[in-house]
Amino acid sequence: MDIRVDKICKSFNGKKVIDSFSMYIPEGSITCLMGASGVGKTTLANIIMGLVQPDRGEIIGLSDKRIAAVFQEDRLIEHWDASRNILLVSKKGVNEVEVEKHLSEVGLADCKAKPARELSGGMRRRLAIVRAMLSDYDLLIMDEPFKGLDDELKKQVIAYVRSNLKGRTLLVITHDRKEAEMLEARIVEMA
Amino acid sequence: MNMEGTNGGKVNISAPAGGRNPGNYFIKILVIIFWIIVWECLSRIINEELFLPSFGSVVLTLIELVQKQEFWSSIANSFSRILAGFLLGFASGLMLAAASYKNRVMYELISPLLKVIKATPVASFIILALVWISSANLSILISFLMVLPVSFTNILSGLESADKKLLEMADVFGIGRWKRIKAIYFPAVIPFAVSAVSIGMGFSFKSGIAAEVIGRPANSIGVNLYEAKLYLMIKELFAWTIIIVLLSVLFEKIVMVAIKRYGSIQDRAADL
Numbered sequence: 375m376d377i378r379v380d381k382i383c384k385s386f387n388g389k390k391v392i393d394s395f396s397m398y399i400p401e402g403s404i405t406c407l408m409g410a411s412g413v414g415k416t417t418l419a420n421i422i423m424g425l426v427q428p429d430r431g432e433i434i435g436l437s438d439k440r441i442a443a444v445f446q447e448d449r450l451i452e453h454w455d456a457s458r459n460i461l462l463v464s465k466k467g468v469n470e471v472e473v474e475k476h477l478s479e480v481g482l483a484d485c486k487a488k489p490a491r492e493l494s495g496g497m498r499r500r501l502a503i504v505r506a507m508l509s510d511y512d513l514l515i516m517d518e519p520f521k522g523l524d525d526e527l528k529k530q531v532i533a534y535v536r537s538n539l540k541g542r543t544l545l546v547i548t549h550d551r552k553e554a555e556m557l558e559a560r561i562v563e564m565a
Numbered sequence: 566m567n568m569e570g571t572n573g574g575k576v577n578i579s580a581p582a583g584g585r586n587p588g589n590y591f592i593k594i595l596v597i598i599f600w601i602i603v604w605e606c607l608s609r610i611i612n613e614e615l616f617l618p619s620f621g622s623v624v625l626t627l628i629e630l631v632q633k634q635e636f637w638s639s640i641a642n643s644f645s646r647i648l649a650g651f652l653l654g655f656a657s658g659l660m661l662a663a664a665s666y667k668n669r670v671m672y673e674l675i676s677p678l679l680k681v682i683k684a685t686p687v688a689s690f691i692i693l694a695l696v697w698i699s700s701a702n703l704s705i706l707i708s709f710l711m712v713l714p715v716s717f718t719n720i721l722s723g724l725e726s727a728d729k730k731l732l733e734m735a736d737v738f739g740i741g742r743w744k745r746i747k748a749i750y751f752p753a754v755i756p757f758a759v760s761a762v763s764i765g766m767g768f769s770f771k772s773g774i775a776a777e778v779i780g781r782p783a784n785s786i787g788v789n790l791y792e793a794k795l796y797l798m799i800k801e802l803f804a805w806t807i808i809i810v811l812l813s814v815l816f817e818k819i820v821m822v823a824i825k826r827y828g829s830i831q832d833r834a835a836d837l
Contacts, residue, residue, distance in 0.1 A: 449734040
């Protein structure tokens with residue numbers, strides 16, 4: 375089922391962050407939500423994830439969907455190794471071998487047993503992406519997922535994401551139009 | 566909500582830098598020797614065994630005590646009762662903290678009661694409890710009452726310190742309760758639990774023995790202390806006091822090692 379964001383409004387401390395915003399996310403599509411800083415992209419993502427309640431408006435088509443996310447701040451279990459971070463949220467049947475395969479696809483083959491706190495910013499980002507990709511989801515929301523990755527790595531990780539989506543819906547929040555092009559995504563502007 | 570104890574509740578459960586350094590042990594031994602010398606000097610200045618016996622005579626008394634069968638049975642009786650009270654108090658505090666964390670009404674209900682328990686003098690509890698229960702079980706109840714509020718306050722603070730962003734992540738991915746406890750709550754609670762053990766252990770030993778001195782259950786450390794005071798056996802009083810301090814420190818160390826070990830097992834466990 376497609377997802378419809380319908381006239382969402384949200385204010386924080388009397389300041390309007392989202393004012394009657396609507397958008398449409400077709401099932402199985404890759405959609406990039408773009409817009410200047412502060413227009414409420416992350417807030418909208420949080421509303422879709424159910425972490426923030428909108429003041430008005432509704433989101434239709436989410437009720438039976440399992441959601442996965444790559445948050446802006448990675449949100450990894452710092453003292454756990456990469457493999458264990460992934461297995462914490464992974465769908466049934468994912469084993470160490472599969473985890474290792476996915477990690478090597480994003481250039482993290484040597485990081486399987488390293489605690490998250492010992493990884494660099496770019497490595498943590500890729501780990502957060504693999505964690506989300508291996509979880510059980512219908513809708514994947516990524517908030518600035520490729521931030522901090524150089525062009526070569528970005529290309530590699532985007533190829534990894536595309537090849538593992540397998541027809542599921544992806545919503546990416548980004549500032550970078552090039553990322554949207556590499557993902558071959560629909561673009562929705564938020565103003 | 567504040568945490569019990571000092572250091573803002575941030576208790577480092579790993580050894581401090583250089584903590585296992587042989588040099589540090591040497592310094593600790595020197596410190597102990599220094600205070601023994603101070604004790605000995607004071608004893609010689611006062612020159613009255615009834616007020617302050619010498620270190621040597623207390624050690625000799627201790628050696629005599631250790632050879633008696635009743636000494637060990639007194640320790641076993643008191644220790645098991647105080648330990649039971651401590652464990653009951655700690656476990657109850659843990660459960661009440663978890664319930665209060667989940668349910669605000671529960672917190673509002675429990676919190677004033679625990680504040681009253683915390684503020685009430687131990688002696689009031691001991692005298693009141695003597696009316697309710699037998700003197701043999703008095704130290705269990707008193708230890709329990711002393712540890713309960715400490716355990717509750719600290720563990721609730723630990724739960725409240727759990728990373729909110731990680732909890733949101735767990736909500737989005739639909740992570741189950743046990744995995745959440747292992748991954749997010751456990752690391753947050755551990756330093757606070759260690760602090761609760763450290764403070765609660767001291768409380769339970771002091772109050773448990775005080776309860777025994779007043780309740781005088783047969784064959785207990787408290788009774789031995791009481792008799793030492795009654796018959797002015799000051800060397801015995803000192804010897805028993807040393808035993809109580811050593812037991813308290815030893816048990817605290819055992820619990821700390823157990824918590825650290827459990828923490829490291831949790832850290833390594835891959836059986837999600």
